[in-house]
Amino acid sequence: MHRFANPAxxxxxxxxxxPWLAGVCILSLAAGxxxxxxxxxxxxxxxxxxxxxxxxxxxAWMGMSCYTAMAVFSAMALIWKHPLADLxxxxxxxxxxxxxxxxxxxxxxWGKPMWxxxxxxxxxxxxxLILFFLYLGYMALSNAFDDPSRGHKAAAILALVGFVxxxxxxWSVDWWNTLHQPASVLKRxxxxxDPSMLIPLLLMAVGFQTYYxxxxxxxxxxxxxxxxxxxxxxxxxxxxxxxx
Amino acid sequence: xxxxxxxxxxxxxxxxxxxxPCYLLxxxxxxxxLVLSLKxxxxxxxxxEALQGSRQDRARRRAASVEEARS
Numbered sequence: 001m002h003r004f005a006n007p008a009x010x011x012x013x014x015x016x017x018x019p020w021l022a023g024v025c026i027l028s029l030a031a032g033x034x035x036x037x038x039x040x041x042x043x044x045x046x047x048x049x050x051x052x053x054x055x056x057x058x059x060a061w062m063g064m065s066c067y068t069a070m071a072v073f074s075a076m077a078l079i080w081k082h083p084l085a086d087l088x089x090x091x092x093x094x095x096x097x098x099x100x101x102x103x104x105x106x107x108x109x110w111g112k113p114m115w116x117x118x119x120x121x122x123x124x125x126x127x128x129l130i131l132f133f134l135y136l137g138y139m140a141l142s143n144a145f146d147d148p149s150r151g152h153k154a155a156a157i158l159a160l161v162g163f164v165x166x167x168x169x170x171w172s173v174d175w176w177n178t179l180h181q182p183a184s185v186l187k188r189x190x191x192x193x194d195p196s197m198l199i200p201l202l203l204m205a206v207g208f209q210t211y212y213x214x215x216x217x218x219x220x221x222x223x224x225x226x227x228x229x230x231x232x233x234x235x236x237x238x239x240x241x242x243x244x
Numbered sequence: 245x246x247x248x249x250x251x252x253x254x255x256x257x258x259x260x261x262x263x264x265p266c267y268l269l270x271x272x273x274x275x276x277x278l279v280l281s282l283k284x285x286x287x288x289x290x291x292x293e294a295l296q297g298s299r300q301d302r303a304r305r306r307a308a309s310v311e312e313a314r315s
Contacts (some may be wrong), residue, residue: 037267038253048257055270094281097271105250113262211274215281222285226294232295 007084007224014217021217025210032203040200050197052110057185058205059103062212064129064166066096070138071163074156083227084220086152089159090142091219095212097135104128115179123172124180129167134162148230 036054043050073089076082107125108118113192119125142155168175173182185191191198256263 013251019250033267042257048259049262051256051263055266059270094277097274098277102266102270102273105269109262109266113259211278215277218281218285222281222288225285229288229292231294232292232299 010084018217021210021213025207025214028168028203029207032200033208035200035203040196046114049110049113052106054200054204056103057201058208059099060155061205062208063096063100064169065167066092067131068148071159071217074159078156087220087223091216091223093139095215100135122178122180123176124178127169127172130165131169174219
């Protein structure tokens with residue numbers, strides 16, 4: 001693990017896989033859009049609104065998996081004090097927040113015609129809203145201190161404490177009587193949806209996942225350069241202070 | 245495709261008003277975040293390069309002036 005923890009090596013590996021990620025992302029999103037909007041049937045109950053699911057479900061997966069990644073990076077940053085882990089955690093947060101927002105809005109757009117309400121205070125919906133606020137809190141906290149490292153540490157602790165929400169989201173549909181339907185893809189006994197609907201769902205999921213890796217690399221590049229700039233500036237201030 | 249079938253495609257069985265905003269928001273969020281991240285990375289890398297360049301210049305000048313003082 002520590003072999004990949006060196007920023008220079010990370011940047012080298014990242015730039016090698018970047019074009020492959022971009023290719024897979026573009027192809028799977030293009031195919032995913034074609035299948036979800038054109039080449040898949042309408043649902044016998046939901047009609048055409050089933051097409052919202054091809055955005056909603058992968059976005060929900062991303063919201064939860066990004067948070068899990070952020071919590072793992074935060075734990076690594078707190079335990080081993082490794083700057084790369086810390087920086088990857090911060091690079092993950094906006095992607096997770098964007099997908100969680102997309103999940104909430106797409107769910108709302110599906111809920112209005114199907115349930116008759118934009119929003120209900122159901123366990124699944126409420127815990128997902130809390131996830132969104134946790135992302136916002138994490139991002140606000142990591143930038144809230146003059147000394148960046150203090151903010152990063154506080155945010156990492158928040159990410160770890162907030163992780164308790166992730167299993168709550170996952171099993172909320174089983175623990176409580178919710179309006180939200182239970183899992184139909186990631187469940188014991190395999191997916192219970194037709195291949196014609198599973199294909200667009202999985203293509204979009206691959207597209208979203210590779211998109212996350214692309215943005216993660218870009219943001220990590222920015223953060224690594226930013227950290228180097230800070231170090232040089234500090235050295236300059238220090239040298240100027242000594243020169244007087 | 246005839247205009248009828250194009251219209252039917254965008255109407256989405258009467259649910260177009262729910263489906264298209266969702267796909268539009270997805271596109272805006274994903275493209276927006278991608279562009280912001282790319283711009284920030286490029287700007288900082290350029291700033292770092294300029295800073296490192298000026299540092300190297302100064303180091304070279306300092307070395308040259310030391311050489312001059314010695315001779």
